[in-house]
Ligand code: HEM
């Protein structure tokens with residue numbers, strides 16, 4: 129590096145394909161990941177679109193239940209493991225964690241690159257499984273369906289998720305060690321932005337829960353290959369064991385799909401309210417509490433699966449407890465906005481949408497956690513609506529919020545603000561149109577995962593499919609204008625939002641080494657002064 | 666860089682890099698423990714459902730080989746630790762010798778387990794399938810036992826083979842290490858010992874519990 133000239137940005141540090149595919153720079157790896165998960169998002173989205181197309185008519189429009197089963201399995205598998213679980217950690221997390229810490233890179237840069245390759249291999253195998261042969265078991269792979277009856281490419285799908293799991297483990301491990309060991313001088317734990325805390329909590333879950341899933345899937349493959357009864361009752365196994373092991377991973381994993389979103393929102397709300405985050409320590413410890421309690425509630429997915437009444441009651445109670453820290457966060461965000469000087473830029477619009485949609489999803493989760501209500505609502509569209517409110521309304525909104533907020537930092541370009549706002553609003557409207565009717569459908573008793581339905585559910589299904597079309601427009605829009613901005617967008621200054629945080633003290637886009645001089649941290653996070661204004665230009 | 670000692674550019678000092686390597690390995694071992702967890706859990710759970718069949722299966726295993734192998738692994742962890750102590754006192758030669766012994770003991774385990782014991786098991790027809798040798802009411806449960814047996818030992822063996830590769834790598838790199846700087850020796854040592862701990866759970870599951878009742 130030439131000390132006299134301004135250091136070159138990470139984007140200019142080599143322009144060959146090789147300089148990207150063999151990079152160990154966390155920022156470039158983040159960009160590689162953004163490319164990959166955007167691709168999976170749209171493939172998974174296309175499957176969802178076909179699902180909604182089929183449900184336009186009570187008899188189903190795509191002709192076969194078999195195809196329908198494959199579509200929703202493809203949708204679930206791709207969206208959960210190839211978009212939602214990695215979404216924020218591997219993109220924004222990878223890009224921002226070292227910048228926010230005042231570090232030059234993650235602790236293990238080569239491991240980081242390896243995790244991307246594992247992810248890509250997993251992705252290719254998954255695509256082969258769901259497109260080539262098809263999988264008809266749903267994303268939950270319940271036994272004995274999976275071990276015995278299913279004819280699709282279950283083994284390939286399982287292998288894909290197994291490999292993707294190791295990619296998650298590598299990422300989580302890297303973040304934990306980095307946050308412990310690479311904080312800049314003066315960056316105490318309580319001076320870390322909430323985004324880092326939630327990344328930390330997420331990583332703990334990734335590291336401790338994913339291996340359980342990996343082994344469970346291995347046992348599943350093993351049972352299928354050798355015809356040995358671990359989970360299949362016909363040959364002496366126990367299907368409940370599978371469900372226990374699966375949800376021991378998958379309930380914590382749903383928090384992997386939301387905690388990083390909490391982190392993003394906690395950065396954006398103070399920045400656009402020009403106020404300090406209300407109750408910083410509560411928000412921080414709520415993340416940790418979620419990570420811990422999240423490990424203790426898996427049984428609420430099995431209330432009707434034949435667990436004992438006692439265990440159902442305990443799991444029901446614990447599930448109520450896990451909602452408390454989430455609620456604390458919602459109160460803190462609202463407290464931050466209260467009497468703030470709010471700017472409604474696109475990231476903030478997404479963030480406000482997030483609060484509304486996540487709260488709806490969380491509250492309906494409580495309906496389901498109530499033992500008596502769940503017996504009626506389980507396996508209906510109510511559950512589908514519940515988890516789409518938290519996962520799509522929540523996490524996908526948070527992902528878009530974060531991508532817009534840090535876009536200038538990552539690319540050095542501003543996106544067109546009017547288009548950004550329009551996209552945020554279209555997505556919010558489309559989302560509610562798609563999924564609110566599903567609460568009603570579920571309440572009225574429409575079961576999930578069927579390709580046809582009784583005539584009297586038609587109107588609400590039409591509404592939902594119309595919403596899906598709107599939502600599709602909303603998601604394609606950012607793809608267009610963000611790409612446009614890469615070439616024609618205005619150049620961004622180091623801190624276009626006037627936000628706090630070390631990532632905004634270095635040029636946009638940052639140099640390869642992140643900081644010319646290692647920063648020294650002297651104050652608490654979110655030191656916003658009310659009167660300051662956001663200078664876009 | 667002002668530091669006399671070399672370290673990777675993301676770390677402020679060599680000491681930090683050492684700490685990161687050690688904590689990274691500990692965390693990795695935590696994931697490994699949880700990775701093996703479901704096998705142990707399913708194994709115990711399945712035995713609980715059909716104890717007598719599992720015991721019948723267990724009595725067909727070769728206790729003496731199992732015992733010998735346990736001894737080999739424990740000894741190899743011990744010799745590895747001695748090697749580690751040698752380099753901490755600056756004796757590179759001592760380290761190489763003790764690590765080579767540790768390596769040989771680990772390799773002996775692999776030879777005995779897969780070259781002798783597995784071959785015996787296969788010859789006796791203990792691999793699950795239509796030709797399974799145990800008949801009668803215990804047949805299906807004993808098959809499950811042996812399915813766990815082959816699966817568990819294969820996975821453990823795979824870890825041990827990776828460990829052999831790592832120990833060999835340390836030995837070939839011995840020139841690099843000094844009394845002050847030998848984090849990789851320590852990191853590999855953690856992994857090497859961990860493989861023992863996994864075996865110490867597998868050992869009673871395979872050989873002892875079934876014989877005790
Ligand atoms: C406020 C805390 C939450 C509570 C109390 C809660 C409760 C529940 C319950 C009881 C079920 C089972 C319903 C059934 O199958 O009958 C369920 C399903 C589900 N929840 Fe939540 N939930 C919460 C938050 C979340 C979050 C944050 C996410 C993801 C970001 C999520 C994702 C899911 C998913 C994916 C399912 C369906 C799984 C399947 O395919 O069967 N939940 N939730």
Ligand SMILES: [Cu+2]
Nearest residue numbers: 379426428429
């Ligand atoms: Cu759950």
